[in-house]
Amino acid sequence: MNCSQVRALLQAYVDGDLSPLARLRIGEHVQRCTSCAQYLGELEEEVEELAHLPKVSAGTSFTHEVMSRLPQATPWSAGSQEGSTLSSRRSWRWPLAAVAGVVAVLAGTAFLPSGPSFASVSGEGNIFHKQDAVAVPANTVVSGDLLVEGLPVYIQGSVRGDIYTIGAPIYLSPQAHVRQIVKVQTPIQRVVCRLRGWSDQGASWLLGR
């Protein structure tokens, strides 16, 4: 084996990813060739140093801080959970309540103003809309845009259009498919108007504001 053949295999050699014969050949070459020996030495030293990087620890208050930031409501899909086992604690009533509050938006546009918060879908798709959260459950596809104001948004399914949010945190599950998330400062109804080509008055009328 010449040097360039050996160099090509040294990485696999470090991984222990070669046949015994190939290892033997490389071992022989490295004993004769100082430049390949140096190269191998550098690789092995580098791996050694990486493996011995000091381990760091999260702070002692880490768990507490994360626990205090957990959302009140969780979007775990009602379908996969048996409703009867849900505890009656406020934060876990969401899936049950969501069934009552399911907003099925089919073929068209719907606006659901509720106090200071607001959620809207254009096109087809089901979203869960409750007083304290909005969710696109797993295996759900929203064909149009999703607009949410003042509510946390949980996305587990797909949103084919754009997602516009104002003052709303958005959580994506690893399975979520979204095209674009736009965090806007503009009141949502103005965004709606721009998208639909309506005048602002139209929106306030629709929203009853």
Add this chain to the structure above:
Amino acid sequence: MPMSKYESDAQLVKRVLKGDQQAFALLLERYKDAIYNLCYRMLGSPQEAEDASQETFLRLYASLGNYDSKRKFSTWALRIATNYCIDRLRRRHQGSVSLDTMPQDQEENSEPLIATLVSDELLPEEQLLRGEQSDEIERALQKLSPLYRTVLVLRYVEELSLDEIAEVLDIPVATVKTRLHRGREALRKALQQVEQSEHEEAADRQRMAGVSG
């Protein structure tokens, strides 16, 4: 502690899904250091690592309903953390391009702008933690592109097997190997650069000392 007290990750997840929030705290305790280490080596600063680790667990919690109990929880958690860190690095990178007029680096010859954005200043407690050698390797690691950094961190900091890395990144094992090879090669070059620049700095200091003395 009797063996029966130990609950598997899957059992804990089940408890959380049934409404027992405290079970999530147990999962946090189990995996916070693994996630924090990953974020720290990916992002290079304790503050960012803290922030990214918290965000990872919040995301994990929000999507717990989708967790497939046939898969390893640790792999799934590392996957969420990895994706989040890579996103963060990319955003950081994009941000710097608009500010900088430096040419865009190539994947191959990566001396990213990221390196220029990472502060060289260390907190006192960090200085204590770090030996000189690990300091060099850390600086070199921060010079690599996110993709190479990811496989190296998963392999040597998290000590995952090639198969496990493939599962975390959802790529074939052959791709993991290729990235690992290229990553080590890139790190070797980055280390040489770091060492060289240190020699130059030392030489400069000596010259300066000579001039003033």
